[in-house]
Every structure is written in C-alpha cells, then in structure tokens.
Amino acid sequence: MQVVYHGDLRAVSGRALPPIGMLIAALAIMPRSSLVLLDARDPRVERTWRTLEARAQPAYFLSWAWIEGWLEALPADRVPPLAVVRDDGVAIAAFFLGARAARRHLVLASRALYFNATGSPRHDELGIEHNGLLAAPGACRSLASLVGLLPGDWDELYLPAIDRYAFDDLGATASAIRVRIEREAPAPLVDLDAVRAIEGGYGALLGASTRTHLDRARGIVGDLDVEIAGDEAHAIDIYGELLRLHARASERLGRRGAFADPWFERFHRRLIRRRLAHGEIQLVRVRAAGATLGCLYSFVCRGRVLSYQWGLASFDDASIDAGYLCHAAAIEHNARAGHAVYELLAGPPHYNQQLATGAQRIVWVRVQRPRVRWALEQRVRRWKHAIARARPPRLALSPA
Numbered sequence: 001m002q003v004v005y006h007g008d009l010r011a012v013s014g015r016a017l018p019p020i021g022m023l024i025a026a027l028a029i030m031p032r033s034s035l036v037l038l039d040a041r042d043p044r045v046e047r048t049w050r051t052l053e054a055r056a057q058p059a060y061f062l063s064w065a066w067i068e069g070w071l072e073a074l075p076a077d078r079v080p081p082l083a084v085v086r087d088d089g090v091a092i093a094a095f096f097l098g099a100r101a102a103r104r105h106l107v108l109a110s111r112a113l114y115f116n117a118t119g120s121p122r123h124d125e126l127g128i129e130h131n132g133l134l135a136a137p138g139a140c141r142s143l144a145s146l147v148g149l150l151p152g153d154w155d156e157l158y159l160p161a162i163d164r165y166a167f168d169d170l171g172a173t174a175s176a177i178r179v180r181i182e183r184e185a186p187a188p189l190v191d192l193d194a195v196r197a198i199e200g201g202y203g204a205l206l207g208a209s210t211r212t213h214l215d216r217a218r219g220i221v222g223d224l225d226v227e228i229a230g231d232e233a234h235a236i237d238i239y240g241e242l243l244r245l246h247a248r249a250s251e252r253l254g255r256r257g258a259f260a261d262p263w264f265e266r267f268h269r270r271l272i273r274r275r276l277a278h279g280e281i282q283l284v285r286v287r288a289a290g291a292t293l294g295c296l297y298s299f300v301c302r303g304r305v306l307s308y309q310w311g312l313a314s315f316d317d318a319s320i321d322a323g324y325l326c327h328a329a330a331i332e333h334n335a336r337a338g339h340a341v342y343e344l345l346a347g348p349p350h351y352n353q354q355l356a357t358g359a360q361r362i363v364w365v366r367v368q369r370p371r372v373r374w375a376l377e378q379r380v381r382r383w384k385h386a387i388a389r390a391r392p393p394r395l396a397l398s399p400a
Contacts, residue, residue: 032088035149037081037097040071045082048091052134059130060301062116065275067096070126073267078118085135085149093135099154113150115159124160125264129187129306129345129362131159132166143167147177147367157367164361176370183364188356190342195335202332210354214328217320221288226329229283235276238283239269242295245311258309268297268309284333286326294326303340305330323351331355 038045050064060066071079080098084091100119102110116131117124133141146167147157164170170179195202203211218224229235243259250257259265275281282298282305294312298305307330312322331342344352353359 033145033149034086035151036084036086037151038084039081040079040096042082048082048084048094049134052091052094052136055136056134057302058132058134059304060280060299060306061128061130062132062134063280063301065278065280066128066271066299069267069271069274073263073270074118074123078120078123080114080118085146092139093133093141095133097150099152110155111153113152113154113157115157115162117158117160119158122261122263125258125261126267127161127258129161130360131162141167142169143179143367144169144177155369155371159365159367161362161364164363170363170365178368178370180366180368181363182366185362186353186359187362188344188352188359190331190344190355191357192331192335192339192342194357195331202328202335205357207354210324210351213319213321214324217325220317220320221293221325223288224293224325224329225287226333227285227287228333229276229281229285232273232276235272235281235283236269238285238295239272239297241285241292242283242297242309242311245292245295245313246309247311249312249314252314284326284330286322286329288325293322296326296330298330300339304343305334305339305341306343306345308345321351324355327351327355 038048046064046068049067053062053064056062078098080096083095083097085093096116098114098118098120100112100114102112102119104110112119114124116128133146135141150157159166164184170181190202190205194205198204203214206214227234227238229238243265246259247257250260259268272281272283276283280300282296282300284296284298286293286296292313294310296307296310298307300306307327310323310326312326315322327344334342344356
C-alpha cells in the first residue's frame with residue numbers, strides 16, 4: 001500500500017506568498033516532489049533503502065542491517081511506514097515516519113510525528129545517534145521542504161538525535177513553523193589516524209591530567225589483556241558478562257539499566273548473532289590479572305567504530321577507573337586495526353570528552369506548526385522561569 005502527497009517546491013521570487021510558501025520556496029530541494037508512504041512490509045521498502053544507503057553511506061544506525069532488525073523487533077502496531085521523497089518518480093530521500101497522539105500537562109493534545117522513531121518511549125529507548133535523512137548525494141537537505149511535504153493534520157514533528165548539520169536550514173528563522181532545538185550534546189570521537197601518526201601513540205594526544213590518571217591506573221592493575229570476539233559463541237559470552245556488569249553498575253547508582261527491558265536486550269542479542277559475521281559488531285573484553293575490568297559493545301561501519309554500550313567493574317581504589325582503561329585499550333586496538341574514527345557517542349560518563357580528540361554535535365529537535373496552545377504553553381513557561389528568577393535565594397542556617 002502506498003499513499004502519495006505532492007508538493008510544488010519550485011523557488012519563486014518577485015511575488016508574495018503565504019509564510020509557509022515563502023519558507024518552502026526559499027529553501028527548496030527539488031523542482032517538483034512528492035512524498036510516498038509505503039507500508040513497512042512492502043518489498044519496495046528494502047529495495048529503496050538499500051539503493052539510497054549505497055549512495056548516501058550513512059552512519060550504522062541508518063544502515064539496512066540496523067533498520068531491518070528494528071522493524072522486525074517492533075510490535076505490529078508500532079511499525080512506522082517509510083516516507084519516500086521522489087523527484088519525477090525517482091526516490092531521492094527516505095525516512096521512517098512514526099505517528100502518535102500525545103498529551104502534555106494533562107490538557108495539551110498533540111498529533112505528533114516522529115522522524116526515524118516510533119513515538120513509543122519504550123521502543124525508542126534503542127537510542128540511535130547520527131539520525132538524519134537518507135538522501136542521495138547532491139540533494140540539498142532542507143527541513144523546511146520536508147515539512148512542506150508531510151501528510152495529515154499534524155501538530156509537532158520530533159527529530160531525535162540528529163547530526164547538528166543534518167539539514168542545511170536547521171538554524172533558519174521561519175514564521176510559519178517553529179523549530180526548537182530542545183537538547184544539544186557533544187558526540188566525542190578519537191581520530192585514529194592521529195593516534196597512528198603521533199610519536200608516543202594515543203597517550204600523547206591526551207591532556208596531561210588524563211594521561212597521568214590513565215598511567216597511574218595502568219600501573220596499579222598491570223598488563224591488560226584485550227579480547228576481541230571472533231565467533232558467535234565468544235561474542236555472546238562477552239555480551240552476557242557485559243549485561244551482568246551493566247546491571248550491577250545500574251543497581252549501585254539506583255537507576256534502571258539500559259538492558260532492563262527484555263525487548264531491548266533481545267533486539268541486541270539478535271543483532272549480534274546476525275551481523276557479527278559481517279564485521280559490523282565488535283565485542284571487547286578487557287582483563288588484568290585474570291579479572292574482567294569491563295566489556296564494550298560497538299558497531300563498525302565504514303571505518304567508524306561506534307562504542308554503544310559497556311559494562312564496567314567497580315573498584316574501591318578511586319585511582320582505578322575501568323572506563324578509562326577499557327576505552328583506551330579499545331582505541332589503541334582499533335588504531336592498530338586501521339579504522340578511521342572511534343566514537344564514544346553522546347553520553348554522561350565524564351571520561352568521554354577527556355578521552356576524545358574532537359567531537360560532533362547531536363541535537364534533539366521539535367518542529368511545531370502554529371497553534372494557540374503552543375503559544376500559551378510558551379508563555380506559561382516564561383512566567384514560571386521569571387518567577388523562579390525573582391524568588392529570593394534561601395538562606396542556609398547554621399547551628400549556633
């Protein structure tokens with residue numbers, strides 16, 4: 001089944017247009033385009049995605065290897081259709097378009113659309129990064145043009161974890177739609193070419209305090225043994241220990257671990273079994289004196305190693321930080337293996353940025369169509385912030 005939506009996006013100058021028309025015309029990506037919605041079970045979905053992927057060379061989270069497993073793992077009522085942007089009948093871009101009716105603050109209803117996501121918090125916990133439009137090379141990536149093609153009477157469009165420059169006009173001002181960057185985070189990375197090129201290796205690229213901390217920890221634990229899973233049995237063994245370490249760390253911090261949901265865990269177990277033999281999965285175990293310091297789970301795609309999740313041992317000695325030791329060992333291994341970049345992804349651990357030699361920016365974006373309720377929501381939010389700023393600070397009373 002397919003549904004086609006047409007939009008005339010030709011650049012127009014010299015005559016007045018309504019606001020959304022002006023926005024779309026100024027930022028057009030194609031002379032005449034249409035958006036087709038394909039049921040995810042349609043055999044054209046795989047063909048279209050694979051064809052565009054071969055040309056776009058996207059990050060692993062937009063590879064068919066990931067997408068196929070994601071679609072299969074989702075419940076039938078959560079599988080989003082594929083939105084295909086066509087120019088003169090030729091597919092030039094694609095993305096999955098989830099939809100969900102939501103309600104905020106108990107009173108604000110929203111018909112929301114989700115870009116390469118479902119809108120279900122549970123199923124979007126997979127936490128992809130480097131989200132974006134799967135587009136043919138040379139196509140101008142215009143968010144405004146995309147918005148002009150979206151079907152239905154929607155209120156908001158959510159674009160989670162997209163690259164800061166995934167769209168050419170993300171920072172543009174528009175009167176007809178409101179684009180809000182709700183969150184921005186660095187995605188730290190290590191340039192492995194630089195690791196190979198510098199005398200002294202990876203440690204020579206680190207700041208003095210980070211290098212000292214890492215050297216001290218290595219001196220305490222001794223020589224490191226780095227295991228790389230070479231077959232399925234070895235990979236599942238390392239993955240199992242990662243789950244146990246991750247669960248213990250989450251319990252110590254009093255929070256729910258990433259793998260606590262059986263659906264999440266099953267997705268990754270299936271992905272490991274399917275894609276390890278293709279060289280896309282890297283499971284690393286780092287040991288010292290026979291004891292496991294940590295296990296790392298990464299994806300390998302076109303020379304980029306994306307460190308996705310890990311489980312780390314804890315030590316009473318604060319000088320031993322398993323995160324530093326394990327990631328440094330994995331970085332050095334991947335430099336020797338000839339990969340180009342090691343990405344730590346956007347995450348809270350303090351060592352992510354300290355171990356990095358650079359970073360990309362990841363943003364979470366919300367696009368809102370003009371609605372009175374959004375203006376009221378924003379006004380209430382401003383009032384709340386103003387009251388909080390005007391409130392006098394509390395005085396700390398010390399005992400006499």
